[in-house]
Amino acid sequence: MSSTTDTTDAREPEVLDPVETVIDAFFVAHDMHDADDATAEATPRGRVRVPRDGALTPAQSVEALRRALERGVPWYPALLEVIARWTAPVEEIDGGLNTYLIAGEAFDWLLLAQRLLDEVGDLVPVDEAEQLLVHGIAPDGSGEAEFERAIGPAKHRAHLNFQYGVVVEELLLLAVELELVKSGSLSGAGRPAPDLEAFDYVYGKPLDELKLLYGYDIGEALGDRMSQSELQAFTYWLSKYRVRTGEPARVASDTKKAMAMMSRLEAGRARLGRLHAAQARAGRVVETEGPRRAAAPQRKPRPARNTPRRPATAVEDEPAEEQAES
Numbered sequence: 108m109s110s111t112t113d114t115t116d117a118r119e120p121e122v123l124d125p126v127e128t129v130i131d132a133f134f135v136a137h138d139m140h141d142a143d144d145a146t147a148e149a150t151p152r153g154r155v156r157v158p159r160d161g162a163l164t165p166a167q168s169v170e171a172l173r174r175a176l177e178r179g180v181p182w183y184p185a186l187l188e189v190i191a192r193w194t195a196p197v198e199e200i201d202g203g204l205n206t207y208l209i210a211g212e213a214f215d216w217l218l219l220a221q222r223l224l225d226e227v228g229d230l231v232p233v234d235e236a237e238q239l240l241v242h243g244i245a246p247d248g249s250g251e252a253e254f255e256r257a258i259g260p261a262k263h264r265a266h267l268n269f270q271y272g273v274v275v276e277e278l279l280l281l282a283v284e285l286e287l288v289k290s291g292s293l294s295g296a297g298r299p300a301p302d303l304e305a306f307d308y309v310y311g312k313p314l315d316e317l318k319l320l321y322g323y324d325i326g327e328a329l330g331d332r333m334s335q336s337e338l339q340a341f342t343y344w345l346s347k348y349r350v351r352t353g354e355p356a357r358v359a360s361d362t363k364k365a366m367a368m369m370s371r372l373e374a375g376r377a378r379l380g381r382l383h384a385a386q387a388r389a390g391r392v393v394e395t396e397g398p399r400r401a402a403a404p405q406r407k408p409r410p411a412r413n414t415p416r417r418p419a420t421a422v423e424d425e426p427a428e429e430q431a432e433s
Contacts, residue, residue: 214265
């Protein structure tokens with residue numbers, strides 16, 4: 108596996124078919140355990156009973172992770188083992204909704220990782236957790252193959268759906284927005300803002316029309332203000348719309364543009380991650396510039412949204428078509 112993303116021969120990343128095995132793993136198992144989660148029987152110690160094997164409810168997942176860490180199991184392998192057994196596609200926490208499985212196909216594993224680490228933060232080194240959640244770097248240096256084995260092929264395939272369908276699409280819109288700003292083409296009066304103009308450039312339709320099409324497709328109108336989960340679902344739909352309606356050459360060109368943006372951000376993220384790790388080992392708090400600030404120990408870091416290099420890059424050495432078949 109290469110250490111950097113190759114953008115010299117980017118191909119159109121085929122949007123993967125719905126992952127039926129993942130849908131089964133998330134929804135069927137989750138339905139079977141919903142009642143158990145609501146009335147989870149406690150042990151004499153007041154803790155949730157955890158089955159030795161098989162699917163876990165959210166409460167059981169947190170308990171399983173905490174017990175593993177208390178036994179001295181390294182936190183990252185323990186985290187991935189729990190993620191492999193996790194069943195809930197969505198979860199309500201503190202009045203908000205965490206959507207881990209978007210459109211039944213795309214798995215946001217870093218959001219789930221943050222949710223679990225928030226529960227056991229007292230047992231996990233802060234700097235290592237930040238490396239994973241903020242910079243997308245595994246603490247043990249493991250790569251894509253180890254990550255796939257740990258969470259299982261079904262969830263890994265759904266993770267690739269998220270990478271191709273959400274992360275790449277976000278980067279494409281960002282790259283186009285920066286191009287429009289740089290070209291100065293938006294200086295004329297009455298032109299949309301760069302971030303809005305980017306939608307028209309990429310998809311051939313303004314944002315408002317795309318939202319109407321999306322609402323018609325899913326049977327539910329999209330409001331002016333979107334939650335994070337709604338925005339990601341909309342972005343995933345946009346990725347499919349672009350592949351379905353665009354000319355193949357244009358789709359490939361736009362994807363290559365997103366890959367180039369990914370490489371630039373990934374390189375900067377890796378440099379910042381190495382600096383942060385070095386400073387943390389020296390016992391100093393790192394202050395970084397820019398909108399993505401490394402979280403201080405008392406703050407909860409947000410999951411890395413762009414190209415986690417390890418353990419799960421959006422594009423590896425093999426073409427996307429081969430990945431879809433594997």
